[in-house]
Amino acid sequence: MTSHPASFCPDCGTETESTHFDGRDRKLCPACERIVWHNPIPTAGVAVVGDEGVLLGQRDVEPGIGEWGVPGGHMEVDETPEEAAARELEEETGVSVDPDELALLETFTSGPFAGKYVVSIGFAVRAEATTGTPEALNEVQAVGWFTPRSFAASDAVLHEDHAQRLRLAWERFG
Structure with a gap:
């Protein structure tokens, strides 16, 4: 395989x-x-939802350098999807969350990117259940809080398939 x-x-x-x-x-x-x-490769991400919007990161890795998306990435072999999502959130933004606090939001498939396909498992959590101040860390150029409306009014580009994750997180938890 x-x-x-x-x-x-x-x-x-x-x-x-x-x-x-x-x-x-x-x-x-x-x-x-x-x-x-x-x-396909399993990936996981978590949308942190606060009063001002959903926490997004501006990608600093392919595919989609410069595009914005919900923090996430590849699962490791010894992780649950929730653990992977929490780890990726902390690695990319410095924000920590207990994996048990995450609520399943949605899934999507995407690709190919240079022949690679992914299955992405999306979670959401209210900002009050997290700790840390968001900052751009590994694989991220910048972080910011956006609602679907404020993102649409910006000149930023949302990474493929993350529009639904942003919209669903805001509708269900915002």
Whole structure:
């Protein structure tokens, strides 16, 4: 299994071949005689909602450098989605939250980005349940509080698929 289309078998290094299996085009290792599955990457994020809006970060990494979005990122193998969302929030903004305080907001799929697809699990929490002062840290150029209306009035660009997360967080928790 790989997160990008496989040109070579991850087990033996043999160049893969194209095949049709289970109704889809797949990569096959002719040496191992097995399908090399191309699966999406799980990600998680958390929308912190305060009186002035939803906390967003301006991305400093691809895809979408300079675009704004809800803090989040890739899950680690030993994390629940809630733990990953809380860790990413703290790494990117310095804001801490107990993962047990997070409420499931929504999910979306996105991609491809250089052949990679993601499944994003979104959570929300009221700002009162968090600690720390938001600041731009790892992978973030700036942070700010926005409502859907104030963001639309700005000249900023929202990262793909984050418009729904911003809107839902504000509607349900704002």
